[in-house]
Amino acid sequence: MRITCPICGTRDRREFYYQGAALALERPAPDASPETWNDYIHLRENPAGLTRDLWQHEGGCGAWVVVTRNTVSHEILATALASEVKKGAAK
């Protein structure tokens, strides 16, 4: 599997660290309810098909990347810098 880092270009999967579902970008407030935190830390959509997850280009530039991919075919459809995605979401 090859992943396109928005900064470095297409790189081997070995250069990336996998964090998990991109909902990590939607961290709840520190005083949110235990249910909200449980939802965020443990519960997952776990889709068979399209998913968005967070990878870090650990063996490259170090950027966090949001990867849109298919969990059944392993096809990668889009990648974007997590910092940009987060900014977009804040607007």
Next chain:
Amino acid sequence: MTFSAFRILKEGLTGNTGWKPHWRDPAPKQDYDAIIIGGGGHGLSTAYYLAKNHGLTNIAVLEKGYIGSGNIGRNTTIVRANYFLPGNSEFYSHSLKLWEGLESELNYNVMHSQRGLINLFHSDGQRDAFVRRGNSMINQGDDAILLDRDGVRQHLPYLDFDNTRFPIFGGLLHPRGGTARHDAVAWGYARGADQRGVDLIQNCEVTGIDIVDGKVTGVQTTRGAIKAKKVAIIVAGRSGQVAAMAGMRLPIESHVLQAFVTEGLKPIINHVVSFGMGHFYMSQSDKGGLVFGGDIDFYASYASRGNLPMVEHVMEAGMTLMPMIGKARVLRSWGGIMDMTPDGSPIIDKTGIDGLFIDCGWNYGGFKAVPASGWCMAHLMATGQSHDVAKGFRLDRFLTGRGLMDEEGTGSQHNLH
């Protein structure tokens, strides 16, 4: 239809024409007392013990493919009771005892072979950790023997003991650990359940779960609607999708785990052996193939095939431990979809919906659990109470933080197991 020496002799003399299918192929009825979604090892053993231990026989097992087409027929078959944490250890201990009586219980040759499991260690720190694990296994009533370097050499002379980077310091031997024939376990439980009246319905995919006023009333399937007041979700890697039909989100991420087998070789490996410094474990099948595997591919996936980085890692670790393995040719590799929980331990529990039960989160270790999981799940479904040895497998432990069972000690979070 049962097996006996007399039967085999008779069939041998009459051209093997008298063997019948091991189970019926019934059409689904309109309603049952209980429905089990998923005809893998856990679904079948649950049906078997519901019938055998609790006298519930008006049950259907609904399987979207054929019996044995899931992980039950594609794992590396290691059976052991060397867990460390309370909650896990009594459960796996119970399971191993059930394994030890399984062939006569089912009248089926599941080829359970207690050839001994040796977990190697490569540093003083690892030795200390294994001493502690061994003691907790002995406290649980199971067996563990600490081997020093020479002790390991007597069992496994073919390993590279003087590897410069990862020399072998010793190993923890679990004599009652071993392997079994995976699909025979599914077939044995399937036949036993069928004989007691359970309907095994293949090519029947569940597409919806019917809930009225917080109570389950039945399921929708590709073979029509079926009613039942009790429904159990036992679908391993597909747990997330099936639970979503009941509006639930689970603490589960599905990942691929790969395994490999070589061409058939003369007997060389008499045990199950695991490397302590990389993800690699191995045994030899009765056909002679070396069967080995490593860790999950480490990213969410439903592809029943793996990716190259883990193939490379497993091969490298194998070569490090046992250089002569390089002469063997790998014949096949494959992947199965694992239901990974944040703490690496399973769930056998009720859900927030009346009559809906769930048995999932087996990670990469659910084969050895098949007998006890069915035993405990049947107990829960029949009595409404968790079985004593499965009390720790609660669904709400992630919310409350109480009773997390993080066997590897890496933290209770996805992507760490």
